[in-house]
Amino acid sequence: MTVPPxxxxxxxxxxxxxxxxxxxxxxxxxxxxxxxxxxxxxxNFGARGAGxxxxxxxxxxxxxxxxADLVVVGGGDGTLNSAAxxxxxxxxxxxxxxx
Numbered sequence: 001m002t003v004p005p006x007x008x009x010x011x012x013x014x015x016x017x018x019x020x021x022x023x024x025x026x027x028x029x030x031x032x033x034x035x036x037x038x039x040x041x042x043x044n045f046g047a048r049g050a051g052x053x054x055x056x057x058x059x060x061x062x063x064x065x066x067x068a069d070l071v072v073v074g075g076g077d078g079t080l081n082s083a084a085x086x087x088x089x090x091x092x093x094x095x096x097x098x099x
Contacts, residue, residue, distance in 0.1 A: 007069040010061065011038040012083065014075030014099065024074065027097060031072065039068055058086030065090040074099045 009031065013024060028038060041064060043057060061071060061083055073083040074097035087094055 006035045008037045008039055008067065009095065010041050010064055010068045010071045012041045012043055012057070012061075012071070012073050012075075012079075013097070014043075014073075014079040024097070027074075036070075036072075038072070039064075055082070055085070057082040061086035062090060065092055068092065070095060072097060 011028070011031075031038060041060065043060065057079070065071075065087070070093040071083065071087060072095035073080055075083075076099060080094075080096060084094060
């Protein structure tokens with residue numbers, strides 16, 4: 001049974017992660033069935049932010065934090081570390097998709 005969307009999540013997947021290029025349809029479907037509307041955040045994981053090589057994702061998530069109730073990030077340690085730095089001040093919950 002699918003629950004109507006009651007929360008919005010920024011959904012970011014590092015396609016360079018070990019299993020990042022795979023099909024994430026099952027994960028997406030499960031989240032959407034649980035009432036989470038996914039807002040895809042296209043991201044170039046080679047981008048560099050103003051604060052250094054890992055800051056671009058942090059900056060993006062800080063800017064987009066008003067668009068969602070939580071963030072779901074798929075990737076490895078580096079991706080999650082970058083995301084967590086950006087989300088610290090927003091206090092948005094972070095969902096982790098280990099890839």
